[in-house]
Amino acid sequence: MQQSTDPVDVRCHQPVVSMENVSFLYEQRSVIEKLNFQVLQRDFVGLIGSNGAGKTTLLRMIVGLLKPTGGEIRLFGTPLTQFRDWERIGYVPQKNAFNPLFPATVREVVLSGLYGRKKLFRRIGQPDLKKCEDALHAMRIEELADRRIGQLSGGQQQRVFLARALVNNPELLILDEPTVGIDSETQESFFHMIRHMHQRHNITFLMVSHDIEMMHAYLGYEPAHTNGKLKFYVKHTHELENCAETNLVHSLRDLRLGGPEPAAAR
Structure with missing residues (x-):
C-alpha cells in the first residue's frame, strides 16, 4: 500500500492483487461492497474482521473459487x-x-501443489521430488509422508497444507487462518518463518488470522484501509539487496518449525 517516489525501488511496488469496486452478495445480503484496494509486491497484508465481515469470501474470490457480483x-x-x-x-x-x-498420502497432497494446470499431465521429476522433500522437512512432517492425510491430527494436517502452499515457491501466499489447530509454540515458529520469508524473499502475503495480537505485533495497530467490517493492516518491505531473491530452500531448511514434536500436533 505504501507509495514510493524513489525510482530505484519501483520494482517492489508493482500491483499483485488489484480490486476495483469489488462487491459480493450472499442471499441478497451485501457481504463486501465496492472494495477498492491494491496489494503491492512485497506487502504483507493482514485481514481482520468479525464473523461475517467477508474475510474468507474475499480470499476465495481472489483465488477464483467465488465470482464477484460486481x-x-x-x-x-x-x-x-x-x-x-x-x-x-x-x-x-x-x-x-x-x-x-x-x-491421498501426505506426499501426494504436497506434490499436488506443484501440478497446476500446466503440469497436470506431466510426470513429476527429481527436482519436483526434492522440492517436496524440502517442504516436508520444513514442516516437520517428513516421517508422515506415506500416511493418508485423513489419518492425521488437525495440527498435522495443517502442516501438510502449509507445505503444499510453499512447495512451488509462490510469489503470492494467501493464508486463511493457517494456524488453527496448531499449538501455540508451533504458531510462534510459523509466524517467525513467514516474517523471515516476507523480509528476505520476493513473496507477497495476504493472510487472515485469529491471532490478532501476533498480527498487530508485526503489522501495527492502525489499519491502512477499511471496507465495512473488514480492516486491512499492511507492512511493506523493500530491502533492495533482497528483492530479487526467490529461492526458498534455505529458509525452508534452516527455519523449519523446530523443537520437539508438540503433543497437540501428534
Whole structure:
C-alpha cells in the first residue's frame, strides 16, 4: 500500500492483487461492497474482521473459487477471468474446507501443489521430488509422508497444507487462518518463518488470522484501509539487496518449525 517516489525501488511496488469496486452478495445480503484496494509486491497484508465481515469470501474470490457480483479483480495485472498462472500463488484455505476422507498420502497432497494446470499431465521429476522433500522437512512432517492425510491430527494436517502452499515457491501466499489447530509454540515458529520469508524473499502475503495480537505485533495497530467490517493492516518491505531473491530452500531448511514434536500436533 505504501507509495514510493524513489525510482530505484519501483520494482517492489508493482500491483499483485488489484480490486476495483469489488462487491459480493450472499442471499441478497451485501457481504463486501465496492472494495477498492491494491496489494503491492512485497506487502504483507493482514485481514481482520468479525464473523461475517467477508474475510474468507474475499480470499476465495481472489483465488477464483467465488465470482464477484460486481467489480473486477486483477492478479499480477491480468483480469482474474483471464489469469492462468496459478503456480505463482500458494493458498491455504480454512481447515474446515478439507474432506478428511480424501484418499491421498501426505506426499501426494504436497506434490499436488506443484501440478497446476500446466503440469497436470506431466510426470513429476527429481527436482519436483526434492522440492517436496524440502517442504516436508520444513514442516516437520517428513516421517508422515506415506500416511493418508485423513489419518492425521488437525495440527498435522495443517502442516501438510502449509507445505503444499510453499512447495512451488509462490510469489503470492494467501493464508486463511493457517494456524488453527496448531499449538501455540508451533504458531510462534510459523509466524517467525513467514516474517523471515516476507523480509528476505520476493513473496507477497495476504493472510487472515485469529491471532490478532501476533498480527498487530508485526503489522501495527492502525489499519491502512477499511471496507465495512473488514480492516486491512499492511507492512511493506523493500530491502533492495533482497528483492530479487526467490529461492526458498534455505529458509525452508534452516527455519523449519523446530523443537520437539508438540503433543497437540501428534
